[in-house]
Structure formats: C-alpha cells, structure tokens
Amino acid sequence: MLDTKPQADAANDGQEKLLEVNNIEVIYNHVILVLKGVSLSVPKGGITALLGGNGAGKTTTLKAISNLLRSERGDVTKGSITYQGERIQSLTPADLVNRGVVQVMEGHHCFEHLTVEENLLTGAYTRRDGAKATKDDLEMVYEYFPRLRERRTSQAGYTSGGEQQMCAIGRAMMARPEMILLDEPSMGLAPQLVEQIFGIVKRLNEEQGVTFLLAEQNTNVALRFAHYGYILESGRIVMDGPAKELRENPDVKEFYLGMSDDGRKSFRDVRSYRRRKRWLS
Ligand SMILES: Nc1ncnc2c1ncn2[C@@H]1O[C@H](COP(=O)(O)OP(=O)(O)OP(=O)(O)O)[C@@H](O)[C@H]1O
Numbered sequence: 213m214l215d216t217k218p219q220a221d222a223a224n225d226g227q228e229k230l231l232e233v234n235n236i237e238v239i240y241n242h243v244i245l246v247l248k249g250v251s252l253s254v255p256k257g258g259i260t261a262l263l264g265g266n267g268a269g270k271t272t273t274l275k276a277i278s279n280l281l282r283s284e285r286g287d288v289t290k291g292s293i294t295y296q297g298e299r300i301q302s303l304t305p306a307d308l309v310n311r312g313v314v315q316v317m318e319g320h321h322c323f324e325h326l327t328v329e330e331n332l333l334t335g336a337y338t339r340r341d342g343a344k345a346t347k348d349d350l351e352m353v354y355e356y357f358p359r360l361r362e363r364r365t366s367q368a369g370y371t372s373g374g375e376q377q378m379c380a381i382g383r384a385m386m387a388r389p390e391m392i393l394l395d396e397p398s399m400g401l402a403p404q405l406v407e408q409i410f411g412i413v414k415r416l417n418e419e420q421g422v423t424f425l426l427a428e429q430n431t432n433v434a435l436r437f438a439h440y441g442y443i444l445e446s447g448r449i450v451m452d453g454p455a456k457e458l459r460e461n462p463d464v465k466e467f468y469l470g471m472s473d474d475g476r477k478s479f480r481d482v483r484s485y486r487r488r489k490r491w492l493s
C-alpha cells in the first residue's frame with residue numbers, strides 16, 4: 213500500500229525541531245501555483261532530504277525558507293515557516309544568515325573572478341568574532357576539503373564543477389551556520405565525486421553539528437546519507453519517513469531507485485490506476 217499522507221507531526225519524534233514548514237503554498241507571477249500545501253520539519257542535528265524529480269518544487273521550497281523567492285516574482289501565499297519557533301518570512305536572507313541559516317544554491321555558485329580562498333572568506337562577512345576565528349575556520353574548511361587548500365589561489369571560475377561545489381559548501385561553513393539548505397549537491401558531478409561530497413556533508417553534520425536540509429534528485433545517494441526523507445511530486449509531499457524505511461519501501465524502489473528517468477512513473481499515476489482498478493472490480 214502506498215502511504216501518501218504526509219506525517220510531518222510524526223517525523224523524528226522526540227528531537228528538537230529547528231525548522232518547520234507548515235502547509236505552504238507558493239505562486240509565481242501571481243498565477244502559477246507551484247507548491248500546493250507543503251509541510252515538513254527538520255530536527256536539530258539531522259540530515260533531512262527533500263527528494264523528487266525535475267520541477268517537483270524542491271528549489272522553490274528551499275527558496276521559500278530562505279526568502280529568496282521575491283526576486284523571482286514568487287510569493288508564499290498560504291502557510292507559515294518557523295525557525296526555532298519564530299516566523300521567519302519577513303527576514304532578509306542576510307538576517308537569516310545571522311540567525312544561522314545559510315543556503316547553498318543549485319549549480320555550484322561561486323564568485324568566478326575571485327580565488328577559491330577569497331570565495332571562502334566572503335562567507336565570513338557577517339561575522340563579528342574577529343580575524344583569528346575566521347582564520348581558524350578557514351583552516352577547518354581546508355581540513356574537510358583538502359582539494360580547496362591545493363586550489364586556494366586559483367580563480368574559482370577555472371576550477372572543476374566538483375571543486376566549485378566544495379567551494380560553495382566551504383563558503384557556507386565560513387558563516388558558522390547552525391543549518392545549511394543545500395540544493396542539489398550532486399548536480400552534474402561524477403558518481404565518485406558525489407559520494408565524496410556526501411561523505412563530507414555527513415562528517416560536517418556529525419563533527420561540527422550542522423543540521424542539513426538537502427534537496428536532491430539523486431534519491432539513491434541522498435537516502436544513504438540522510439536520516440529522514442520527504443518525497444515531493446508536483447508541489448505536494450507524497451511520502452515521508454526515516455531514510456532507512458524509504459530505502460526499503462517497494463514503491464520508492466520502483467519509482468525512485470535504480471530506474472532511468474524515462475522509465476520513472478509517478479506515485480500519482482499509480483494511485484489513479486489503482487483507483488480505476490478498484491472501480492472496475
Ligand atoms: N521563477 C519562476 N517563475 C515561474 N515558474 C517557476 C519559476 N521557478 C520555478 N518555476 C516552476 O516551478 C516548478 C518547480 O520548480 P523548482 O525549480 O522548484 O523544481 P525542482 O524540484 O528544484 O527541480 P530541479 O530538480 O529540476 O531543480 C517548475 O514547474 C518550474 O518550472
């Protein structure tokens with residue numbers, strides 16, 4: 213049986229919830245309804261994955277949280293978003309960084325004309341704890357990403373896709389975040405590199421205590437590294453559960469694990485097909 217009811221309330225019981233998205237609706241250009249009542253919660257200290265195919269609404273959800281929709285003519289028209297119990301919809305992205313929430317955008321965003329090290333240092337611009345702390349954190353980032361140390365004087369625009377993704381995550385770490393919203397870290401990268409980057413995300417989570425909400429099309433990798441997952445289809449959460457349970461769920465296996473994009477069916481198709489079958493029998 214498909215379990216299609218979002219269970220945000222049941223998610224990660226007993227753990228402190230850092231972020232809660234309650235039934236939000238997002239409309240672009242006043243007419244295009246993209247999120248149709250999305251709810252999710254992110255417990256402190258966990259890695260939560262937001263999964264789904266092209267155009268499901270993953271990036272829109274992350275941008276709604278970090279208040280980046282306005283520049284895209286998008287609006288949250290219903291629902292609420294709270295961080296540590298307080299509504300954050302009126303904060304600017306810079307205010308959010310001060311509160312400890314940093315977004316790493318889709319597509320390895322770096323400042324191309326700056327060196328790798330200059331990019332990393334831009335991540336510390338809101339900090340007020342002095343040059344020594346910044347220097348220590350730069351060292352911490354280089355320990356997690358030795359490749360960035362080797363490339364520190366290279367212009368970011370000339371580094372590889374994988375190095376740019378590392379640079380984008382390293383830059384977020386320089387703000388000493390409590391939570392990172394990570395959009396599609398696997399995008400365009402070879403499998404081995406994806407594995408390496410997820411491994412570092414897991415270490416940052418375990419050793420530095422950073423909470424992650426990550427959006428991914430790569431269900432397979434994401435469910436191996438995350439603790440909890442939500443599956444988004446056409447702007448709705450169609451399933452959620454502990455990553456281990458989702459990995460073993462027959463429907464998730466059929467639709468999201470080990471199938472090509474061409475062969476991927478949707479939960480909704482199956483639902484209506486089963487409904488039809490019931491109707492006929
Ligand atoms: N600025 C915008 N104006 C209008 N529609 C948009 C805008 N941005 C996104 N959309 C639409 O909203 C839907 C969700 O897009 P979104 O980028 O959130 O999906 P996604 O799950 O991140 O997909 P992908 O995996 O391809 O990155 C898509 O149908 C997309 O075309």
Ligand SMILES: [Mg+2]
Binds near residue numbers: 272318395396
């Ligand atoms: Mg996206």
